[in-house]
Amino acid sequence: MFARSVPALLGAWLCCWAALAWAQGGGTVRIGVLAYLGADAAVEEWTPVATQLRRALPGRAVELISLDHAALNEAAQARRVDFIITNPGHYVELESRLGASRILTLQTGSTLPTSAWQAVGAAVVTLAGNPQVQRLADLRGQRVAVVGKEAFSGYQLVWRELAAEGIDPASDLRQLLVVGLPMDRVLEAVASGAADAGFVRACMVESRPEWRQRFRVVAPRPEMGFACATSTRVYPNWPIATLRHTDPALARAVTIALLEMRAGDSPITWTVPADYQSVHEMQRELKIGPYANLRVPTLTALAQRYWPWLAGLLGLIALGGVYTLHVERQVQARTADLRQAAREREELEARLRQSREQAEHMARLSVLGELSGTLAHELNQPLAAIGNYAQSLIRRVDQQRLSPDAAREAASEMAGQAERAAGVLSRIRAFARKRVAQRQVVDPVALVHEAVALFRGMQVHAPPVDVVDKLPAGTMLTVDALQVQQVLLNLLKNGWDATRHLPAERQQLTVTLRRDTSGVHIAVRDRGEPLSTGQQSHLFEPFFTTKADGMGLGLSICRSIAEAHGGRLDASAAEDGLGLQFTLTLPDDDRNPTRGA
Structure with a gap:
């Protein structure tokens, strides 16, 4: 047994020695901290961590960077911090999005002693003399102040409990007043009457004796091992986590240094990483964080998420409508002009056609006029022949020498000459007719x-x-x-x-x-x-x-x-x-x- 443990202990000692030796080198250890109580309060709260790291890692500077949720996300993505200390809900989001990996979980903090596995809850607070809000269900139709919708203990934990009561904070509250960090603003909104109730981190009221007489926690739950009044279930404590770009040797050195912090020497101690499955379950139920894709988006949610694009699209549609209306009016005006031009062209063509027909008719009449002299001579021949045959018939009748054959011959000749004259006149009449x-x-x-x-x-x-x-x-x-x-x-x-x-x-x-x-x-x-x-x-x-x-x-x-x-x-x-x-x-x-x- 002893023979087997010697190599293991030797290996652990060599690993610690290598990490500490590496930590002697230069450079700055940058730790991003979620400043839920404000930048100054965050620096004051986490200064023992910086002090311990400076003592354990001589030759290296340690910088605490206090940021809100959005700024801490940006700093982690831009590699401006090497470690992050944040609430459990925010950590689970960064774990999914940026590959954050917890190395330790906070054992005790600067507020009240808590267990690392039961350390974070949320309290719904109202004025001590407000009788209208006794249960969580009484929040329906009330004005509620919150830090922000991304706040873990300042909104999401209470949201889970309200959802179990059938209350949707986005639609069933009279007003959801977002006041921002620090969380003291929530209590100020309730105290001033701007809100009927507020969501804050559990233990916040107990850590400030001056507030205990002014505020009351709504619907407190009995949670074994949890020293504060909470309106929600409790969850693991805050973790300190590395990022994908954090040097592994530095991470080992920081882990060893923070594990050396003792309760008797520091108000903050750390322990091995806790299980954050309860946080995952909470976010899965609410369909937020890494589980946001499970939520069926509503029109209101889509409008809130994509309102700049929606506004741009509506603007383009409006511009398109105005342009279409403008084009339609131009088309109608041009169509009217074209119709008018078509009518004028048709009228002009009709006048030209009439003029051409008139000119052609006049040309035919001109030809007939030039031929009128010869036309009279042409007609005179059949007419003279007809007259001669008629006189011959008269003489024969007078002389009683008209035989049927002679009469038939004369009549036939007269008919032929008349047909000849009629043919000439018919052709001339057809030629001269206006049509x-x-x-x-x-x-x-x-x-x-x-x-x-x-x-x-x-x-x-x-x-x-x-x-x-x-x-x-x-x-x-x-x-x-x-x-x-x-x-x-x-x-x-x-x-x-x-x-x-x-x-x-x-x-x-x-x-x-x-x-x-x-x-x-x-x-x-x-x-x-x-x-x-x-x-x-x-x-x-x-x-x-x-x-x-x-x-x-x-x-x-x-x-x-x-x-x-x-x-x-x-x-x-x-x-x-x-x-x-x-x-x-x-x-x-x-x-x-x-x-x-």
Whole structure:
């Protein structure tokens, strides 16, 4: 037995010797202390610890840094302290978040002697003469002062007991007045009447004799081995803990030094680390600290936690709404402008369409006016023939020589001449009628022959017109037949005007129909005198004419008709140098963008 214990004792002695030897080196031991009673009180309370460490670790400075909860968290995370002395609830939070590890637990403190395993409780205090608060359940609807919601004995311990009574401090109290550290402010709020009750650390009233006559602990619990009145269960005492960055050799040296503190020599003593499972159970029940993720967040909690983000989001939504409203108004205004512009454009297009139709009608009437002299001669021939046959019938009747055959022959001739005159007048009336454009599928060859017949029927000495058909069989066009006839009649008349003073062999006009990939081409060619380059470049301009009595609108209107059909009208010198050739190009049914219009 002795042989086995010698190596163990030797090992322990060598470990202690190494730790003490290391502690002789330089540097500062920084201890962060939770100042629940204020910075000055914390320094006064924990000065024996600093004194013991300076004595046990010569050559090393010891610094006590008194901080509140938030500042102590920040200092530990930033590695500005090597050790922390704090309440059990705060330690459990730092253990989970920053890897704090307790090395000792406080045995006795500067207040009242307590056990390390039953040392911390909370007292609900009210004025000694206040009859309204006798039980914890009486706190419902009352004003309560607390240090803060993160305080262990100053809030969380009482919260657990109230939860067992079915009371939620966040909603069932009339007011939860947060006064902050030091904890004396809670008693001051109760004494001044700002609060009906307050939560403080147990033993705080007993350690101040002057307060015992003014305050009363509400619903004290009998806790064996606990010397003070407490309204809650009791928990292990405060620990001193290392952090992840604390040097292990320094931690061993500090542990050995603090274990050497004796009750007879110091008001503070330490013992081996206590079991903090009861603290874990309390925080698990309340779903706080490392167990906060167990709580189902309410809208109010989420709003309180994330109110800056929520405010920013609401601000963005509000800005988005304002911007959307602004854009909507602009869209409505621009839509109204576009509708107004569309109406004005439609009105303008209607006026332009009426003007174009009027111009086309006037152009047709102009052509008829220019041909009116020859029209009378053309009609005079059938009328004279009809008159002659009528006089012949009268004479034969008078002479009683009218046979049925002779009467039938004369009547037939008269009917044929009348039909001839009616056909001329019908074509002229249809040509001159003012109407809305109507497109239909037509045979281009038949359309050209009809235009040539109309042209020749309106002339006394009509020139010969040769129609050359090079179109594939079955070629059809979707056009306004009357408008295309107007273009062809205008081109034929221009060709006749250019050649009527020339020899007969040069008066012949040629109309050629052909088809290629660009559409159907109808070319009208005369053999008149060639035009100069300057004259030819202005042919389709309004009011340009080479005639002494012309208006200069015919070719301009003809080109607009061609373009309205998706085609074009071009002029070029004839290949043999005699006269001009006007080519009307129209898309056939496979290419016509206006088919069915």
